[in-house]
Amino acid sequence: MTMWQTLVAGGILAGTVLVHASNPLATEDQHHIDELSKSFLGRGNLDALKQKAREQYVKSLKKYNVELTGSVNKDLDAAMDELVFSSIQKAANGDPANPKVYWTDTAKRTHDWFGISVPGGRYSYDNPDCIYRTIPISSKYKYKISGRRFGNGTADQSFSLIKNRNSQNTISALYKDDMKVNSDGSYEITISTDKSGGQNHIKSDWTAKQLFIRNNLGDWSKETPDELKVEIIDKPKHAPKRTDSDILKDAQEDLKESTFFYGFGALDLKTLTQKLNHLASPHQSSWLGTLTSQAQSFGYFHVKPDEAFVITLTSGKSSYWVMPVTTMGLLTKDPEHNIVSFNNFQSAQNKNGSYTFVLSSQDPGIYNWIDTTNLERGTLMIRWQGLPAGDGTAKDIHVHSQLVKYENLHNVLPDDVPKIDQGGRSEQIEKRRQEYKRIHFQN
Numbered sequence: 066m067t068m069w070q071t072l073v074a075g076g077i078l079a080g081t082v083l084v085h086a087s088n089p090l091a092t093e094d095q096h097h098i099d100e101l102s103k104s105f106l107g108r109g110n111l112d113a114l115k116q117k118a119r120e121q122y123v124k125s126l127k128k129y130n131v132e133l134t135g136s137v138n139k140d141l142d143a144a145m146d147e148l149v150f151s152s153i154q155k156a157a158n159g160d161p162a163n164p165k166v167y168w169t170d171t172a173k174r175t176h177d178w179f180g181i182s183v184p185g186g187r188y189s190y191d192n193p194d195c196i197y198r199t200i201p202i203s204s205k206y207k208y209k210i211s212g213r214r215f216g217n218g219t220a221d222q223s224f225s226l227i228k229n230r231n232s233q234n235t236i237s238a239l240y241k242d243d244m245k246v247n248s249d250g251s252y253e254i255t256i257s258t259d260k261s262g263g264q265n266h267i268k269s270d271w272t273a274k275q276l277f278i279r280n281n282l283g284d285w286s287k288e289t290p291d292e293l294k295v296e297i298i299d300k301p302k303h304a305p306k307r308t309d310s311d312i313l314k315d316a317q318e319d320l321k322e323s324t325f326f327y328g329f330g331a332l333d334l335k336t337l338t339q340k341l342n343h344l345a346s347p348h349q350s351s352w353l354g355t356l357t358s359q360a361q362s363f364g365y366f367h368v369k370p371d372e373a374f375v376i377t378l379t380s381g382k383s384s385y386w387v388m389p390v391t392t393m394g395l396l397t398k399d400p401e402h403n404i405v406s407f408n409n410f411q412s413a414q415n416k417n418g419s420y421t422f423v424l425s426s427q428d429p430g431i432y433n434w435i436d437t438t439n440l441e442r443g444t445l446m447i448r449w450q451g452l453p454a455g456d457g458t459a460k461d462i463h464v465h466s467q468l469v470k471y472e473n474l475h476n477v478l479p480d481d482v483p484k485i486d487q488g489g490r491s492e493q494i495e496k497r498r499q500e501y502k503r504i505h506f507q508n
Contacts, residue, residue, distance in 0.1 A: 094165040102154045103184070105156075111152075118320065134442070147186055155316070155319050163307075164201050170187050171185065189326070189331045192281070192387055193400040193405065197277070199276065200276040210253065211253055215250060215291070220284070222280055223356060224276055225356065226275075231322045232326050343466055356448075359448050361448050379464075383450055386449040387406055388406060404497050421433060421478060428487075431482050432484065
């Protein structure tokens with residue numbers, strides 16, 4: 066019996082029903098909303114709105130002369146399918162009078178997931194490290210979230226109360242290091258318009274729409290997302306019940322918003338305004354889906370088969386950072402079977418404390434390599450988390466990037482850059498695949 070099975074068997078979270086006892090994500094509510102979300106695929110004018118979304122992404126790419134190759138178009142098609150499903154998922158768990166904890170913004174699940182296959186619902190720079198969960202919120206109600214942390218918890222954790230499900234615009238937030246957690250790992254969080262409510266209180270206001278929860282897993286071999294449940298305190302007896310028409314309308318409106326915030330805001334304004342093959346200096350922000358305790362650097366690349374894109378970065382004062390490599394549709398490409406990201410737990414460090422990565426289609430024999438064989442053109446959003454909000458510590462983080470000919474790669478790599486042989490590479494990839502299954506499916 067695993068640690069999680071033992072804890073669950075001991076009744077670690079009263080009132081939470083787990084369909085798969087070893088997986089804190091596999092709840093009956095998750096199953097129900099997954100099924101509900103799938104039932105809306107192809108309904109209403111979602112397909113027409115998907116085409117409009119694609120047109121916006123294409124418009125942004127053409128504006129900056131990004132060539133729409135066959136692979137770029139294929140990546141865009143995949144991204145649009147997931148964008149539509151993400152809007153449905155947000156709408157399906159959009160009733161603040163009947164809130165559920167729902168895992169979203171994740172790749173497709175074709176495993177033994179309640180006996181069903183669930184499409185991907187990712188959007189705007191997904192992070193394979195991160196378990197994203199949402200709870201719909203209204204200032205009309207008082208909420209209590211009951212959770213349990215396993216061991217020391219995940220590398221980073223945050224509960225962000227946001228005004229908009231797409232642009233976010235954080236109202237208030239609670240971070241891992243600021244939480245009061247009992248010795249057995251249990252904790253309670255309250256959300257209401259009350260000015261005070263204890264150390265784990267999140268103050269709401271009339272603009273609140275959603276609690277956006279991040280569990281960032283650094284060590285995939287050990288860390289596990291928290292168990293969570295939510296309830297309304299003193300729920301009104303006659304709370305309105307949402308209909309299928311309400312959910313469909315909500316999904317359609319969300320997809321229109323997503324088209325603007327991601328197809329223009331994230332892709333155009335944040336990413337393509339940067340110089341090609343260059344990563345901007347990290348900065349902090351509270352909108353367009355970013356975390357207030359996070360600094361980020363955006364960029365996009367075009368790496369030909371005879372080239373390599375070299376990135377060297379430092380951690381600064383962050384406690385966790387991650388570098389996912391994404392398509393022109395802003396999604397990681399098959400994160401279960403490919404190494405598409407590195408975090409500070411997974412990366413090999415240079416002797417001076419920095420980290421060097423190579424993006425190329427040829428294996429350079431260094432540990433921190435991302436294969437671009439099927440991703441000649443792509444995007445990047447590097448995040449550094451665990452920073453005090455807006456205190457200037459992003460200036461302590463350094464990023465350097467350059468495009469070189471592959472044959473000249475040895476001239477720009479540090480002499481002590483960590484290396485790996487072919488046997489080690491095979492082990493690295495297989496380890497990654499197994500650990501991906503563990504953090505998402507507890508396999």
